[in-house]
Amino acid sequence: MDLTDADRIILGMLQSSARERLENIAFEAGISLATVQRRIRALKEHGFIEKDVSLLSPPAMGFKMTFVILIELERERLDQLDAFKRKIRAEPQVQQCYYITGDADFALIALARDMDDYQELTHRLFFDDSNVKRFRTSVVMDRSKVCLDVPVDV
Structure with a gap:
């Protein structure tokens, strides 16, 4: 799978926040909401996106x-x-x-x-x-x- 410019925008935005609104991604990438959803699914299937996570604060969790x-x-x-x-x-x-x-x-x-x-x-x-x-x-x-x-x- 070759990455398009839109894919790179999607990846960059999701890497900053996996909870980024799909509407915002669509606007920034200049593509439709349905295309964003299809591209994210394809990026996951091809291994570009490994998983979606929340980063926890070690000190807040007691690991000082x-x-x-x-x-x-x-x-x-x-x-x-x-x-x-x-x-x-x-x-x-x-x-x-x-x-x-x-x-x-x-x-x-x-x-x-x-x-x-x-x-x-x-x-x-x-x-x-x-x-x-x-x-x-x-x-x-x-x-x-x-x-x-x-x-x-x-």
Whole structure:
């Protein structure tokens, strides 16, 4: 599926707010309301739109601390990588997980209510896993930019 200019406008507006009124999108894109609905359905079917979500405030939800964690595994066999990824995906306090190159094998963004909560998280994820060689943690001092926006070149 090739993106049209109207598709890029739709994606840009929905990325800013998934609750954007379809009438506003139609006006900005210069297309009919029915066309907007068809294009959104097609964009979802072709994987351009993965899901519609609401962003929650970690501090408002009691998660006052954010951590960047670099993990080095002992062994990188495919089955062990898959097992680690499954464990990380199942952990609600991990917001993001990246399999990376360089000194570490994985980079995580994780939340905790306080340092005791973080310590419990490290025991669940790292200390109880014999394949975790080491991990390094940085405490986030300020959330300067938090987003998952993708440039749409409008």
